[in-house]
Amino acid sequence: MSRQSARSVLACAISTVTSTTRTAAGVFAPGHLGELTQLIPFEMVDEALAETGAVERRLRDLPSRVVVYLLLAAGLFAGLGYRQVWARLVSGLADPGSLPSSSALAQARRRVGVAPLKALFDLLAGPPAGALRWRGLLVCAIDGTTMSVPDSPANLTRYGHQSGSHGGSGYPLVRLLAVVVCGTRTLLAVTFGPFKTGETSYAPALFGCLRRGMVLLADRNFAVKDLVTAIADTGADLVIRCKNNRALPRLATLTDGSWTSVLGGVPIRVIDAHITVTLSGTHRRAIHYRLITTLLDPHRYPARDLVVLYHQRWEIETIYLELKATILGGRVLRARTPAGVDQEIYALLTTYQVLRLAMAEATAIHPGISDDRASFTIALLTARDQVIHAAGILADTTIDLLGRIGRALLEDPLPQRRERISPRIVKRAISKHRAKGQVDRTNHRASTTIDVLTEHQLTAAQSP
Structure with a gap:
């Protein structure tokens, strides 16, 4: 569907809703996240504060609810103090009041603490209603990343530098690990801590x-015996890539070329696939993938389809x-203490989650x-505008299922995804000099061919 067609359908389906700015009363008025x-x-934030014992004992100029929304809004405006x-x-707001001092805001953030932000994230974590399934299964992925924090003594003690051949260097790093829902890209669960823990x-x-x-x-x-066992014990299935030379006993060969084995007492199926990527019609790259999965039925879950599914990771x-x-x-986080880092990360993840919802x-x-045609950048910029205008804070008497964020997304969807290949490059260069020479940074149009290897083909490929 073209962008013009999308706009026409949207205009026919949804009428424009005109609303007036309505906020909480008195000192609670600054506590909002715009349309989000x-x-x-307010009730959700108040519940999180009550459950974690972070409600103020006396009404202040900076009530705890307002401070929570300030922390969430900081996730939308990450480049600002x-x-x-x-x-x-x-x-x-009609009456913006006076601007609190930096000291007052810092004291208020410390008073609220980490627990209410974690409680809010836990309340919102999960797949949205109607999330797409693959053959009846909710497709999720697990992986980690790192986030840089200020180079303060407290953060250095907690997180340390990344070690290397020249000793510790760069900003202290937090390692963050998440389970996400593919497609909607919402968060199911997160954990984080010092980088030195794997x-x-x-x-x-x-x-x-x-x-x-x-x-x-x-x-x-993650192709670790103990992890495979732990995942299987939850009842969830898995598709994990492992090393091509991983020693696994071949128990039986199945009709689609995959074969059964066992790992950590868990029955698994092994898929060896040869993937050929043709770049711009000329260059070719060949990759060998070995996947292990607990989806054992080759008729319901064909090997080639599982290789395609794995790309969703x-x-x-x-x-x-x-x-x-x-x-x-690309900025580091703001907080200069470990408690502040925890608070800021939970606030950032909560804001991200609510944008995705x-x-x-x-x-x-x-x-x-489809979900992958909704622009995250448009959602973020529109949400910022709604905060600045204090718009859509309370639901109108006329129900607006989309709101301004939804309409902005549907009026300007991303084009259909094309199959392209982009080379892996350093995201934040250590040096401005190209020590490794010229790097091809072209995004190539690509076509992919997947061949599931038979036992004979695999043996021939592995022989010297």
Whole structure:
């Protein structure tokens, strides 16, 4: 569907809703997130504060509810200090009041603490209603990333530098690990801590979100016997890439070329695939993938289809790009203490989650536009505008299923995804000099051919 057609359908389906600015009363008025407040309403924030014992004992100029919304709004305006974030929260109010001092805002953030932000994230984490399934299974992915924090003594003690051949260097790093829903790119569960702890050590803390009816995608780092056993124990299925030379006993060969084996006491199926990528019609690249899966039925889950499905694992890389590049713009976080880092990360992830939920609601109303055609950048910029104008905070008497964010997304959807290949490059260069010479940074149009290897083909490929 063209963009013009999308606009025409949208105009016919949804009438423009005119609303007036309505906010909470008195000192609570600055506490909002624009239109996103309807997804994180006052009652939800108050409940999180009450459950974690963070409600103020006396009414202050900066009530705890307002401070929580300030922290969430800071996730939308990651390049601004908290006083400037406050200025945007009150810019659309009839009586913006006086601007709190940096010291007052810092004391208020410390008073609220980490727990209410974590409670809010836990309330919002999960797949949106109607999330797409693959053969009846909710497709999820697990992977990790790192986030840079200020080089303060407290952060250095907690997180340390990344070690290397020249000793510790760069900013202290937080390692973050998440389970996400592919397609809608919403978060199911997260954990984070010092960089020195590896992904496989953090992973078991996330498996509580897994259920029967899910399939978890993961890269080679997670092809660990104990992790495979732990995932299988949750009832969820898995598709994990492993090393091509991983020693696994071949028990039986199946009709689609895959074969059965066992790992950590868990029955698995092994798929060896030769993937040929043709770039711009001329250059060719060949890749050998070995996947292990607990989806054992070759008729219901053909081997080639599982290789195609595994590509959805890259959805989680897109999420980390949106968090670190689109929202943060490559910046380090603000907080100079570990408690502040925890608070800021939970606030950032909560804001990200609620943006993604708003996007999922919009694409659910218009099934002609898939989840991956909704622009995260448009959602983020529109949400910022609604905060500045203090618009859509409370639901109108006329129900508006989309709101301004949804309409902005559907009026300007991304084009249909093309198959392209982009080379892996350093995102933040250590040196401005190209020590490794010229790098091809072209995004090539590509076509992909997948061949599932038979036992004979695999033996021939492995022979010297």
